[in-house]
Amino acid sequence: NAGVMQNPRHLVRRRGQEARLRCSPMKGHSHVYWYRQLPEEGLKFMVYLQKENIIDESGMPKERFSAEFPKEGPSILRIQQVVRGDSAAYFCASSPQNSGASVNEQFFGPGTRLTVL
């Protein structure tokens, strides 16, 4: 049972370019979460998605950032016109669909390290 997959693992972009980060959840998981982690800082929630729906995007910057989780294919975190401050590790996590669950276990992918030159 493959874990959460993210690609690319490392991404280098110049200021003003676009960055696309992809996340495939664990098999059987239909909930995806994106987090950003700056060096020596904690994980900051960005967005929570289910298939074709954004459930909570309260942690997403208002501009330049967007996320989707289409019916088919991976979830995408898109950053337009990147700036140096966007350099960070971006982690995706997934959790299973279980309507009776009271515990929200999340399993993390290996992350994408974004470097903006």
Add this chain to the structure above:
Amino acid sequence: QKEVEQNSGPLSVPEGAIASLNCTYSDRGSQSFFWYRQYSGKSPELIMFIYSNGDKEDGRFTAQLNKASQYVSLLIRDSQPSDSATYLCAVSGRGYQKVTFGIGTKLQVIP
């Protein structure tokens, strides 16, 4: 006030000792509590979760929850150098709600 507070450390313990990691949270409605371990340059790995007051044991790890005090802790018995990592406390409401992470406590186990 931060939603989930942890001492960033580093916390240094000798090999074989008990490491005690602490976390407090501000939202009294929180239902689920998690401990993740993150090695440098790696992704967080779920160690334990707890949602009832009291203790939950899994091998060398024990999670403790006190909802009245809004306090959760992780004890690591017989600490090993391989336990050296950052331990993240995370809190969420019931079901599929946002999980809020603390900044993490860096643990160093000295051989």
